[in-house]
Amino acid sequence: MSESESVSMHWQSPISPGISWYEATVPDRPAYPAMPGSRRADVAIVGGGYTGLQAAYNLAKGGADVTLIDACRCGDGASGRNGGQFGTGQRAWADEAEEVLGHERAQLLFDMAENAKRYVLDFASAHGIDIEFVPGQLSVGHKKSLENDYRSHVEAMAERFGYPHLSFMGREETASRLGSSHYHFGIRDTGTGHIHPMKLLVGLAKQAALAGANLYEQTKALKVEKKGGAAVIETSRGTITAERVLIACNAYIGNLEPVTASHVMPIRSFIGATPVLTDHPEILPGGESVDDSRFVVRYFRKSKDGRLLFGGREAYTADNPRDISSHIRRQIREIYPALANVEITHAWGGSVGITMPRQPFFREVMPGVTSIGGYSGHGVMLSNYCGKLYADLALGSATELDLLKDLKIPAFPGGTRFRSALLFLALSWYALRDRL
Numbered sequence: 127m128s129e130s131e132s133v134s135m136h137w138q139s140p141i142s143p144g145i146s147w148y149e150a151t152v153p154d155r156p157a158y159p160a161m162p163g164s165r166r167a168d169v170a171i172v173g174g175g176y177t178g179l180q181a182a183y184n185l186a187k188g189g190a191d192v193t194l195i196d197a198c199r200c201g202d203g204a205s206g207r208n209g210g211q212f213g214t215g216q217r218a219w220a221d222e223a224e225e226v227l228g229h230e231r232a233q234l235l236f237d238m239a240e241n242a243k244r245y246v247l248d249f250a251s252a253h254g255i256d257i258e259f260v261p262g263q264l265s266v267g268h269k270k271s272l273e274n275d276y277r278s279h280v281e282a283m284a285e286r287f288g289y290p291h292l293s294f295m296g297r298e299e300t301a302s303r304l305g306s307s308h309y310h311f312g313i314r315d316t317g318t319g320h321i322h323p324m325k326l327l328v329g330l331a332k333q334a335a336l337a338g339a340n341l342y343e344q345t346k347a348l349k350v351e352k353k354g355g356a357a358v359i360e361t362s363r364g365t366i367t368a369e370r371v372l373i374a375c376n377a378y379i380g381n382l383e384p385v386t387a388s389h390v391m392p393i394r395s396f397i398g399a400t401p402v403l404t405d406h407p408e409i410l411p412g413g414e415s416v417d418d419s420r421f422v423v424r425y426f427r428k429s430k431d432g433r434l435l436f437g438g439r440e441a442y443t444a445d446n447p448r449d450i451s452s453h454i455r456r457q458i459r460e461i462y463p464a465l466a467n468v469e470i471t472h473a474w475g476g477s478v479g480i481t482m483p484r485q486p487f488f489r490e491v492m493p494g495v496t497s498i499g500g501y502s503g504h505g506v507m508l509s510n511y512c513g514k515l516y517a518d519l520a521l522g523s524a525t526e527l528d529l530l531k532d533l534k535i536p537a538f539p540g541g542t543r544f545r546s547a548l549l550f551l552a553l554s555w556y557a558l559r560d561r562l
């Protein structure tokens with residue numbers, strides 16, 4: 127173990143299970159102090175993931191007095207622990223969205239995600255943050271019956287959405303690019319790629335602090351309310367009085383704010399890392415990341431140093447499975463039988479915030495108090511960009527966030543009492559269909 131690994135590898139997020147391989151390999155994860163007492167700010171931000179930190183960075187750069195609090199450490203939610211895959215577009219395919227929203231709005235939402243991709247890459251390169259970007263993405267089909275949908279998606283993206291980077295892969299090409307014959311076909315996307323998520327998070331937090339944002343960890347928001355025209359956040363370390371508030375808690379919202387909680391549901395997702403696979407050059411020789419067509423999506427890639435990082439095995443309750451490693455190893459074995467007994471060196475999980483139509487949630491939940499989240503598994507690029515757009519909006523510019531406002535995301539049915547139970551039933555049903 128290198129000295130730099132030992133600095134951070136023992137930190138266990140109190141809100142997400144397991145110590146991630148990212149945590150163990152990020153060279154320096156600064157800790158920020160707890161809020162020293164009550165304060166005022168132009169803008170107060172609750173949540174130190176990509177959304178909140180990008181908002182903080184851009185607001186501070188634009189001259190606003192910003193205070194950001196996180197209940198734990200920045201990156202303890204999804205942003206420091208995800209699969210690192212950019213993907214392309216929103217979580218719902220552009221041609222699916224087109225059927226519901228019409229072409230023009232579907233195109234604008236797609237373009238927004240392309241802007242997000244560029245924004246993250248430019249941000250990292252402008253600040254010298256080594257996010258370990260590796261190009262290439264393979265989306266592979268586990269059921270033959272989906273082949274026509276995949277073929278027509280490739281055509282639609284090139285012909286109607288102006289995205290020429292997709293190509294359809296038959297069985298043979300899919301097998302050779304994956305190093306596995308488990309899937310029937312796939313799509314290769316040369317216009318996207320994957321990153322080391324914690325390196326982005328740490329670099330972003332440092333830039334936000336350098337720009338003058340006040341970052342406080344171990345400071346939990348307990349209540350957000352309006353008092354005499356200002357927004358007041360009661361926290362575990364005093365109150366923050368601000369003109370505006372951004373709630374950027376996403377899937378970790380808990381009972382802080384009921385509108386967000388009824389529109390953004392948490393799903394637990396888990397990842398395992400193997401040792402460096404020196405004996406398996408046939409696995410992902412092109413270095414692409416992979417996601418599959420299962421509803422309980424499996425997503426995997428090799429790290430820059432050659433480990434397999436394999437995600438899957440969702441859970442729809444707050445409970446964590448007792449043994450993440452053996453579940454992940456079982457899924458790896460189905461795709462790569464040669465890795466049947468592979469060691470899982472790190473296993474961890476986190477909560478993904480999903481919405482009913484799998485499009486982001488953006489809403490002013492009370493005057494001056496905005497909540498953003500629900501990127502539905504496509505948040506690596508979108509959350510960064512939405513945080514930036516929120517800052518632009520607060521500083522007075524019109525932004526693409528209006529597109530999200532117009533989506534009018536519906537609440538999950540069932541009310542506070544039955545929502546989780548209904549979601550559990552619905553998702554379990556879809557998960558069952560993966561096997562049929």
Ligand SMILES: Cc1cc2nc3c(=O)[nH]c(=O)nc-3n(C[C@H](O)[C@H](O)[C@H](O)COP(=O)(O)OP(=O)(O)OC[C@H]3O[C@@H](n4cnc5c(N)ncnc54)[C@H](O)[C@@H]3O)c2cc1C
Binds near residue numbers: 177213377395437498
């Ligand atoms: C296992 C996993 C794999 C994923 N894989 C991918 C992927 O490959 N590609 C992709 O695009 N997306 C992926 N995602 C989703 C992506 O990581 C998220 O969409 C994105 O990171 C959301 O960022 P955020 O800032 O909105 O929320 P988060 O990063 O979750 O941050 C929310 C923060 O709010 C804080 N908080 C909550 N309540 C309070 C409170 N009361 N007071 C103060 N602070 C509070 C939390 O401590 C947390 O730090 C994955 C997610 C997970 C969990």
